[in-house]
Amino acid sequence: MALPYVHDLGDGIHVIDTGFHRDDFDAAYLVVQDGHALFVDTGTNFSVPRLLAALDDLGLPRDAVDHVIPTHVHLDHAGGVGLLMQQLPRATVLAHPRGARHMVDPSALYQGALAVYGQAQMDRAYGQLQPVPAERVQATTxxxxxxxxxxxxxxxxxxxxxxxxxxxxxxxxxxxxxxxxxxxxxxxxxxxxxxxxxxxxxxxxxxxxxxxxxxxxxxxxxxxxxxxxxxxxxxxxxxxxxxxxxxxxxxxxxxxxxxxxxxxxxxxxxxxxxxxxxxxxxxxxxxxxxxxxxxxxxxxxxxxxxxxxxxxxxxxx
Known part of the structure; x- marks a missing residue:
């Protein structure tokens, strides 16, 4: 059954409306190639069910995902990386070298966002950030x-x-x-x-x-x-x-x-x-x-x- 928040753009690229703030505001991308998959950006923790549902809808098992690639570590792009990675047994995070450490230890990232948004907005929009094991994170060049x-x-x-x-x-x-x-x-x-x-x-x-x-x-x-x-x-x-x-x-x-x-x-x-x-x-x-x-x-x-x-x-x- 087609999901209303997932759209096929062709060339194996699917855009997923993460549901952050409102409809058609924040996108994650699922790219499929020869039975393998990767995500570019994830939205927040609250977006993860939609990303996993997109895999299910396309008949892709969790272990088909090779990579999760946040474009940068702002939370509307990378806030859900840690939680998503817990469901993807073979995936590796490919992050900018300045952002990779924040995937492993998101505490400073969380505190920085907290200073901008405040606790109530953090709880409502982002939730608690989950770390990714260091061996599952690679810095790009x-x-x-x-x-x-x-x-x-x-x-x-x-x-x-x-x-x-x-x-x-x-x-x-x-x-x-x-x-x-x-x-x-x-x-x-x-x-x-x-x-x-x-x-x-x-x-x-x-x-x-x-x-x-x-x-x-x-x-x-x-x-x-x-x-x-x-x-x-x-x-x-x-x-x-x-x-x-x-x-x-x-x-x-x-x-x-x-x-x-x-x-x-x-x-x-x-x-x-x-x-x-x-x-x-x-x-x-x-x-x-x-x-x-x-x-x-x-x-x-x-x-x-x-x-x-x-x-x-x-x-x-």
């Missing part, structure tokens, strides 16, 4: 190629959103699994012009110039599509890359004069709301109030991330 049952998968280091972020190129579909490096694009904002996209500066490691370099590296392979965690596949990637560059620059230009503002966070929120309202209006979105309400969490996190960037010793000059 920039430029590494994995020959996975005849399917070439290529890892690159993509800082800018987070220093512990890598992206995964799938040669078979000529697509990147981009995590948060290629921004956020929700399907409710699609118009006759196509998809709309926005960068994410979620705290605490936003680096605008590094993010632009990472996007350039993604575009260098002339991808046919980007497979986003938020949310699902987008095409017309050159236009979308242009939108990302435009908005990254606009976010920086808006934020810099506010570095010493007395109520900086409120000013950053107002500036981001104005920026995205204008972008959405130009894209043909008619109900701007509803669109901005749907982006409230992302705008809040972007404002927090810009604030951290403004305060960093190695931040803007």
């Amino acid at each position: 920039d430029g590494q190629t994995l020959d996975w049952h005849g399917r070439a998968l290529h890892f690159i280091d993509t800082p800018g959103h987070a220093k512990h972020h890598h992206c995964l190129w799938d040669e078979a579909s000529r697509s990147w699994f981009t995590g948060d490096t290629f921004g956020l694009s929700y399907r409710e904002h699609d118009t006759a012009r196509g998809a709309w996209i926005m960068p994410t500066s979620t705290p605490v490691q936003f680096e605008p110039e590094a993010l632009k370099r990472s996007i350039d590296r993604l575009m260098a392979r002339d991808p046919q599509a980007m497979l986003l965690t938020h949310y699902s596949r987008v095409t017309d990637v050159r236009r979308l890359a242009g939108l990302l560059f435009e908005q990254i620059d606009a976010m920086v230009a808006m934020a810099l004069p506010l570095r010493a503002a007395p109520d900086r966070h409120a000013a950053l929120l107002a500036g981001l709301n104005a920026l995205y309202a204008e972008q959405l209006r130009r894209h043909g979105v008619t109900d701007l109030a509803a669109a901005l309400a749907g982006l409230e969490l992302d705008i809040e996190l972007n404002a927090q991330g810009l604030g951290v960037w403004l305060d960093r010793d190695d931040g803007p000059r």
Whole structure:
């Protein structure tokens, strides 16, 4: 029986709506090749039943899963890794070298998220993080190629959103699994012009110039599509890359004069709301109030991330 939260994208790639926050917000990917499987991103602990149900629906046993690959260790991408791995006897986690240790000991990861979200939200949205045995975690390297049952998968280091972020190129579909490096694009904002996209500066490691370099590296392979965690596949990637560059620059230009503002966070929120309202209006979105309400969490996190960037010793000059 087909599951309503799993969709076949072709080339053995299935997108799974993890159910985090709302529908069509947070994706995990299940890739199938010659009876073997891997997951890219997992959502949270509460997403794990959906991931396991997707395996069952495709007739794949637990031991068919070779790898679990978080694009980075933010909890909407990697919070469920430890719990999922308990159900996958043969799987290995392939994590960015800066993130691998957090899969083995997630205590610092949990405390960092707790400082951002608070205990009530942590309990409601994420639960307790589960460790992965060290022998089941491998760190990737920039430029590494994995020959996975005849399917070439290529890892690159993509800082800018987070220093512990890598992206995964799938040669078979000529697509990147981009995590948060290629921004956020929700399907409710699609118009006759196509998809709309926005960068994410979620705290605490936003680096605008590094993010632009990472996007350039993604575009260098002339991808046919980007497979986003938020949310699902987008095409017309050159236009979308242009939108990302435009908005990254606009976010920086808006934020810099506010570095010493007395109520900086409120000013950053107002500036981001104005920026995205204008972008959405130009894209043909008619109900701007509803669109901005749907982006409230992302705008809040972007404002927090810009604030951290403004305060960093190695931040803007």
